[in-house]
Amino acid sequence: MQTAQLLVGLDVGGTKTAALLTDASGSMLGQTVVPTRTATPDELLDSISQAIHLVLGQAQAMPPQIQRIGLGVPGHVDPATGIVHLAVNLNLQNYPLGAALSARFETPTFLENDVRTAAIGAFDALQLTEPVDSLAYVSIGTGLAAGVILNGRLHRGHNGLAGEIGHMIVEPEGALCNCGLRGCLETIVAGPAIVRQMLAAEPDMQIQHAGDVYETAVRGNPNAQKVVQRVSQHLSQTIQWLIMTYDVEKIVLGGGVTQSGDAFLAPILQELACLRQQSPLAAALLPDEKVHLIPSNFNPGVWGAVNLAKQTLLEPLSAPEKS
């Protein structure tokens, strides 16, 4: 039996759970994706466990070899206690997910909100080519949120809600948001919102995802192009806001909607170019190099989760801040 020195990182989504196994130095030994089952907390734990056993199998390793587990969870979590306060997509409320997983694998478990976890993963990945000490990772998927790293440390905020930019009000008379407010940014810039805007213009269009809207726009449909332009204008504005508020070095865009790649990114860069033309301040602060798109084959969530596990050994990047 080898000593316990393997690290597991998990990105637990509402439909899929991705897992990554690394050695102590962070080299990948295995990775997998399994369906997330959410009927009960026990079933959720079963699907997470399945993912862990699969990556262990790839490395011909056994559970006792796991030193620590890190996981990103889509919801409001308390990293200090391992409790998930609310994760609607996982069907969890005030559930001690960290403790439950620790008990199953007899090993410490560290959890954090999924977008923040991905922000850590994006931050680590960026360090390999371009050392920075701050960034905002913007996740554009079912919702819209940012994970923010300032001075090399995760910024959680007083209530652990820093970066909840999806609920910034941008149109006080706009569409009703899940949160009860009207015209939150998320009612314009997020997967379901993009689909809804498209269907408002063409009710009979056969589309499932935001990706279909981007594809239709590229193929020349003027209504789809209008939707994409509106979303891109709001996203370029969001990028400008994040720079003017946090003054971070990099903006990293990730999440499901960004999988449309160039069709997604090009119109945003075009909007930023317009701003640069208008203003020397914008020209100085909003160069294209500041904006990074997560490659479609890279999941920052699982890598950030490994960091969650790993960093707790050292100066923790994701330590709960005093409050």
Place this chain on the structure above:
Amino acid sequence: MQTAQLLVGLDVGGTKTAALLTDASGSMLGQTVVPTRTATPDELLDSISQAIHLVLGQAQAMPPQIQRIGLGVPGHVDPATGIVHLAVNLNLQNYPLGAALSARFETPTFLENDVRTAAIGAFDALQLTEPVDSLAYVSIGTGLAAGVILNGRLHRGHNGLAGEIGHMIVEPEGALCNCGLRGCLETIVAGPAIVRQMLAAEPDMQIQHAGDVYETAVRGNPNAQKVVQRVSQHLSQTIQWLIMTYDVEKIVLGGGVTQSGDAFLAPILQELACLRQQSPLAAALLPDEKVHLIPSNFNPGVWGAVNLAKQTLLEPLSAPEKS
């Protein structure tokens, strides 16, 4: 001759310079306000020196008793070098104001942007009654900007531009801003913008300052009320944005426009009450207690400037962050 243990804090504005003298423990020994002269850097130094000599005189003290000087400057400054990169209202560009003042008084001088300096002063003042570890101080005057304190430390950002919320784009087709962009928040929520909006509705109205618009609104003028409502809605939105991005514990409102007191604050609180009614998230995050108005007889700028001088002895609140 006593040992050098007096601290001087200065708030250098485009028209007035306020000075405060304290002993090492921070007890006030003198305060004054003099006109700022900006024709040349030497004249500016003369008017600053005049303020310093006046407060020294009030305490029957001499220049060699000054241990350190701190000052807040309206512009883009580098605290590490003491250089003012650009301060339009002081007629300074790339001027070593810190070194020049140090030479005059043969004592170390520390400077910082004026809004950030006031944020430090507001933070210190709040500690006396209600210990917090984060806040955003929003200055609404000739322009609009925020000074942000996170985890008890000033957040300057990568380019020293964090908190420049006046240039967040809110109406892409809106009024032209000094910065070249259109529809910056500052084109709606700032003294000159409030006057401009009033005059757009009633060109013949005799008004000088935003305060006149608030007063006219209180007296029942419907056009003034419309302007106040628009400004207040944007300000409540700004408060909501600052909470959703930074998740700070407190929002402190200061600057010239806030001198209208209740006429200024009441409509903002009304807008926040509306948001709370709409959404449990807003109800949890936007209670009235989170919003503080700087009392009209308290200048956070000079107190923050004293802290700038004092804190450098210890763990610096206002230390330049690594970049």
